[in-house]
Amino acid sequence: MTTNAIAAKGWRILTTLLLALYTIVVVYPLVWTVYSSFKTTEEFYASPFALPQGLSLDNYVNALARSRMAEYFVNSVVVTVLALILCNAAGFAAAYVMTRYRFRFLAVIKRFYIAGLFFPAAFSIVPLFMLLNQMHLLDSIAGLSIVYAVSAIPFTIYLLSGFLASIPKDYEESATIDGCSLFGVLIRIIAPMAKPGIITITIFNVMGFWNEYIYALSFISSEGKRTLTLGLAYLMEVQRYATDWGALFAGLVLVMVPTLLIYALLQNRITAGLNMGGLKG
Amino acid sequence: MKHRERNLFITACTLPALILFAVFALYPFGKAFVMAFYDWSGLSEHARYIGLNNFKTLWQDDIVWKALVNNLFLLLVVPVLTMGASMLFAALLTQRKIKGKKLYRTVFFFPNVLSIVVISVLWSFVYHPTFGILNSFLELIGLESWTRAWLGDSSTVLWAIAFPMIWQSIGYYMIIYIAAIEGVPTDMYEAASIDGASAFRQFRSLTFPLIWNVVRVTIVFFLIGVFNGSFAFIKVMTNAGPNHGSEVLMTYMYSQAFNNGNFGYAMAIGVFMLLITVGLALISEKLTERDSVEY
Known part of the structure; x- marks a missing residue:
């Protein structure tokens, strides 16, 4: 590959990475809120990233x-x-x-x-x-x-x-x-x-x-x-x-x-x- | 007859909107200025004209100055970061070779349709000292020493409020900038690529000057947006705390009026706030002035 092609590829990877990162910043808090809404009070004090045990509607x-x-x-x-x-x-x-x-x-x-x-x-x-x-x-x-x-x-x-x-x-x-x-x-x-x-x-x-x-x-x-x-x-x-x-x-x-x-x-x-x-x- | 029908029609169409607007928008707007010169406890009948006394009090009120500094902080940080990020995303998402452009646009814009209250509550959770994901994330990557009560610490509270504001508005400005960039005729790019200009160069010396007018218009949007928007964010997330740490002029005006019943003084703060907004709008107009490029 020529240096130009490598630079273009690196640029594209960087761009994709940046876009993916911001997608997480937007989406993750929303997803986190949704699955946390099924947690029991005890589960809240465990790891915040953990998924809830069941889908309780309480x-x-x-x-x-x-x-x-x-x-x-x-x-x-x-x-x-x-x-x-x-x-x-x-x-x-x-x-x-x-x-x-x-x-x-x-x-x-x-x-x-x-x-x-x-x-x-x-x-x-x-x-x-x-x-x-x-x-x-x-x-x-x-x-x-x-x-x-x-x-x-x-x-x-x-x-x-x-x-x-x-x-x-x-x-x-x-x-x-x-x-x-x-x-x-x-x-x-x-x-x-x-x-x-x-x-x-x-x-x-x-x-x-x-x-x-x-x-x-x-x-x-x-x-x-x-x-x-x-x-x-x-x-x-x-x-x-x-x-x-x-x-x-x-x-x-x-x-x-x-x-x-x-x-x-x-x-x-x-x-x-x-x-x-x-x-x- | 024909003439009468025409006049009747014009009146019937114009008046409803005009009356509503005059009574519920123009009148309160004018009244706000007048009230700033009165000592008025709100709902009582007694309003005493006191000239500039409210403004004298304001001049000596430390909280007003603290609130102004906080206001200026948000007015600087939020627009600059939002514009930078949304311009970057707009530039990236108008490149030909990026995959999934439409999906990114859809996702990045989404926070903009959420209510400020929803976003404020959501981010209060993110910042929460016990179950918030921000502190947990910092612990996860070994930065325990950075963890703190983000909204309860006066050194971080403004940043903690600025971030959700930026998070909400990036998508909005990104869409506006994308439309502006797409409005630039493609043959100009073709000429530039033949001349061997890199993508970055093209953006800096071709795209950006061409969409500069749109950028200028959005600055005024920002000023109003930050003044109005920061109030709701702050009210829900911190209620101006801790110890006025996130007080802005708007929240101070509000609490003077509705908690302390100083309606006259509240309006003096409001007038002060309005003068600053208009002043900033004029300054930014001047600063961003350059020969606009036509295509």
């Missing part, structure tokens, strides 16, 4: 019984769905009008939404807390849904505008000539054509709402209204003192599995959508 029973996980799951679903409907409907209508029509204040409104993309959410959490309190929307699933929806509106409008701008205007024009009302055009012509964009933003919003923690922590106080992430954080706090580690690992797996399944199904769309987000420099 930890899962404990996690579900002690922390009302099932309730939190339902709350998360409700909040996500409500926020999604509100955000997508309002965002889609606004994005359409803003890309297709010229009207007064359009430039100002656009600028507000673009600024909204860069607001650090944490900054206005205290005034938002007081506002919700005045509106009797504190500690309420509806209130939390509204906050989630609004937090995603700038990005929803931004992403959908980019998508809608790429749809040719001819379809709407001929539909209007055929006597279709403007709302009719929006619902029957544009919405179906914008489907890929709507699906992408839906995936983004669902992941964002499902995983959100700061707002839920600040605005939800009663146990029965906790979302899944909030429930998990509390479970962690409770178990820290009770040292029932198995239940905590089981709780973690229960929260992780739905995300994993959705990711496995939609992985391509998620990464493609990331680039559709308009990060083209």
